[in-house]
Structures are given as C-alpha cells and as structure tokens.
Amino acid sequence: MLISKELENAINQQIGAEFAASFQYVSIASYFDADDLPQLAAFFYRQGNEEHMHAMKFQHFLIDAGAQVRIPAISETKYDFNSAEECAQLALDWETEVTRLINGLMDIAVKDRNYIAQQFLNWFVTEQLEEIATMNTLLNTIRRAGSNLLWVEDYLARNPIAAPSTGAEAA
Ligand SMILES: [Fe+2]
Numbered sequence: 004m005l006i007s008k009e010l011e012n013a014i015n016q017q018i019g020a021e022f023a024a025s026f027q028y029v030s031i032a033s034y035f036d037a038d039d040l041p042q043l044a045a046f047f048y049r050q051g052n053e054e055h056m057h058a059m060k061f062q063h064f065l066i067d068a069g070a071q072v073r074i075p076a077i078s079e080t081k082y083d084f085n086s087a088e089e090c091a092q093l094a095l096d097w098e099t100e101v102t103r104l105i106n107g108l109m110d111i112a113v114k115d116r117n118y119i120a121q122q123f124l125n126w127f128v129t130e131q132l133e134e135i136a137t138m139n140t141l142l143n144t145i146r147r148a149g150s151n152l153l154w155v156e157d158y159l160a161r162n163p164i165a166a167p168s169t170g171a172e173a174a
C-alpha cells in the first residue's frame with residue numbers, strides 16, 4: 004500500500020465529505036428549481052456534479068494506492084431554506100470546511116513524507132481556492148441583487164461563474 008493507514012482512513016472520510024457536499028448542492032438546486040430559478044438551479048446542479056467527481060477522484064486514488072475504499076454514512080442534507088442568501092452562505096461555509104479537511108489530509112501526507120500523496124492532493128488545494136472564490140462571488144451577487152433574484156438569474160446567464168465541469172480532470 005502506497006499510503007499510511009491514517010491517510011487511508013482520512014481519505015475515506017473525505018470521500019464521505021465530498022458526497023455529502025454533492026447531495027447538499029443537489030438539495031439547494033432543487034430548492035431553486037422548484038422556485039423557477041433555472042440559472043441558480045443549474046449552478047448548483049453543476050456544483051453537485053463537481054463534488055461527485057471529487058469523491059470519485061479520491062476513490063480512484065485509494066484503488067491506485069492499493070488502499071481499501073470504505074464509504075462512510077452520509078448524513079441528511081439541509082433542504083428547508085428561507086432565502087437564496089442562506090443557500091449561498093451554506094455553500095460557502097461548506098467549502099471553507101472542505102478546505103480545512105483538505106489541509107488536514109495534506110498535513111498527514113507531509114508528516115508521512117508521502118510525495119505521491121502530496122502531488123495528488125495539490126490538485127485539491129488549488130481547486131479549493133477556485134471553489135471559495137466562486138461561492139464568494141455568488142454570495143456577493145445575491146446580496147447585491149437584494150430582493151429581485153431575476154438580477155442573479157440574468158447575471159448567471161451572461162457570466163457563468165462556474166464553468167460546467169467536463170470531468171476530464173477526474174481521470
Ligand atoms: Fe469538493
């Protein structure tokens with residue numbers, strides 16, 4: 004096995020966190036979709052797909068490293084929301100937490116002097132910068148629009164702030 008038991012366990016937990024994020028974003032997309040806000044819905048469906056891709060990227064890494072995949076239980080998503088701002092704030096909080104978790108994985112890889120794992124995790128470190136920036140932009144756009152979410156719909160239609168994931172990075 005190319006990684007320590009400690010890193011194997013932590014990555015399995017991370018797979019759970021990525022799937023949990025995926026499910027949470029599908030829940031948020033559903034809230035917008037049911038409210039006839041297709042651009043906001045599409046944004047979160049895309050994010051949900053991206054998180055699924057992240058989970059699979061970790062899963063493939065465990066296989067390649069000769070480690071065991073043990074997907075943990077995923078807790079229930081939040082599905083009742085009072086505003087778009089609440090949704091964007093929740094997403095930003097999620098991304099902040101995921102960034103902390105990725106840093107924790109890197110801490111283990113550094114402690115283990117595992118350069119293969121560090122190289123693999125670097126992709127996620129860079130990805131989190133993009134994710135945090137994207138969610139900050141969405142939150143700011145929603146706040147600026149105030150009570151009229153059609154401004155946000157128009158903004159997203161003209162400036163997709165998260166490009167559709169091609170999945171090409173996942174291989
Ligand atoms: Fe992710």
Ligand SMILES: [Fe+2]
Pocket residue numbers: 024054098101134
């Ligand atoms: Fe993310």
